Amino acid sequence: xxxxxxxxxxTDFPALQRRHLETxxxxxxxxxxxxxxxxxxxxxxxxxxxxxxxxxxxxLDYLAASGAATLDLTGGAPELNPHFxxxxxxxxxxxxxxxxxxxxxxxxxxxxEDLAEFLAGERVQIVASLPCYTPELVDRxxxxxxxxxxxxxxxxxxxxxxxxxxxxxxxxxxxxPQGATLPPAQVKLEADYKRILGExxxxxxxxxxxxxxxxxxxxxxxxxxxxxxxxxxxxxxxxHSEANVDTVMCRxxxxxxWRGYLYDCDFNQMLGLPLRVAGRPRTxxxxxxxxxxxxxxxxxxxxxxxxxxxxGSSCGGALA
Numbered sequence: 001x002x003x004x005x006x007x008x009x010x011t012d013f014p015a016l017q018r019r020h021l022e023t024x025x026x027x028x029x030x031x032x033x034x035x036x037x038x039x040x041x042x043x044x045x046x047x048x049x050x051x052x053x054x055x056x057x058x059x060l061d062y063l064a065a066s067g068a069a070t071l072d073l074t075g076g077a078p079e080l081n082p083h084f085x086x087x088x089x090x091x092x093x094x095x096x097x098x099x100x101x102x103x104x105x106x107x108x109x110x111x112x113e114d115l116a117e118f119l120a121g122e123r124v125q126i127v128a129s130l131p132c133y134t135p136e137l138v139d140r141x142x143x144x145x146x147x148x149x150x151x152x153x154x155x156x157x158x159x160x161x162x163x164x165x166x167x168x169x170x171x172x173x174x175x176x177p178q179g180a181t182l183p184p185a186q187v188k189l190e191a192d193y194k195r196i197l198g199e200x201x202x203x204x205x206x207x208x209x210x211x212x213x214x215x216x217x218x219x220x221x222x223x224x225x226x227x228x229x230x231x232x233x234x235x236x237x238x239x240h241s242e243a244n245v246d247t248v249m250c251r252x253x254x255x256x257x258w259r260g261y262l263y264d265c266d267f268n269q270m271l272g273l274p275l276r277v278a279g280r281p282r283t284x285x286x287x288x289x290x291x292x293x294x295x296x297x298x299x300x301x302x303x304x305x306x307x308x309x310x311x312g313s314s315c316g317g318a319l320a
Contacts, residue, residue: 007224032047065290075101128172
């Protein structure tokens with residue numbers, strides 16, 4: 001694995017400051033039942049890092065104290081953490097919206113037979129990666145048979161009301177490019193996804209979110225191996241849109257790792273760039289309880305151009 005942080009340190013990306021916290025994004029660990037080529041977390045079946053019950057309870061305490069409206073659960077496969085359901089129930093009891101970043105195939109893992117029903121019962125919003133609408137390209141990026149299993153999972157969720165009008169159960173799909181290119185226009189691609197997946201797979205969903213691949217961890221290392229890292233960074237920088245700077249997700253989101261430490265975003269978490277409060281080299285949930293982070297400086301590096309290039313990219317899809 002090639003380290004990409006040394007290639008990102010020198011940057012002229014605009015200085016950013018935090019605003020009012022709206023979303024607490026929590027990485028429950030790197031355990032996953034898949035090993036995707038584009039994964040910026042480098043998650044997989046051999047990883048063992050997983051959030052403890054004590055830290056999960058701290059997440060709920062911080063969520064209540066901060067007043068954040070959304071809890072965004074990610075991983076790895078967040079559902080494979082033994083405290084996932086406790087976190088979901090606790091957040092919903094606080095009246096907080098919960099997002100589950102689901103890889104879909106996890107619904108068929110041992111012990112997850114009732115996962116779909118649990119998510120529907122707690123009215124959890126599902127954000128699911130499906131990087132293309134063709135079996136060949138999905139399996140190339142995510143593993144053999146993943147497309148068919150993903151479609152079966154969406155059908156199961158559709159049967160529970162997900163993706164159906166008036167149910168309030170939302171499932172959004174996530175597209176990311178196969179290689180070192182920017183995503184196409186989100187609106188047009190969403191129309192193609194809905195038409196083709198509806199006709200050929202008989203499934204429905206709410207929105208398509210397009211995400212740019214970040215030049216870090218597994219994808220960044222692949223770029224270095226292929227001699228494409230410099231060219232990809234040049235592409236991101238040349239496509240930078242100043243209009244996207246105002247709406248990047250790090251202004252209103254705090255990322256928490258499986259140990260409970262804070263970061264400005266999930267990408268900074270994977271690079272080991274902590275959110276700094278009161279001069280600390282890094283800050284734990286227990287040290288940030290009740291603290292207002294509004295106005296705090298955001299750690300920026302060259303990879304931040306991945307969020308502002310073209311139509312922009314965030315955990316909520318295109319910015320423009």
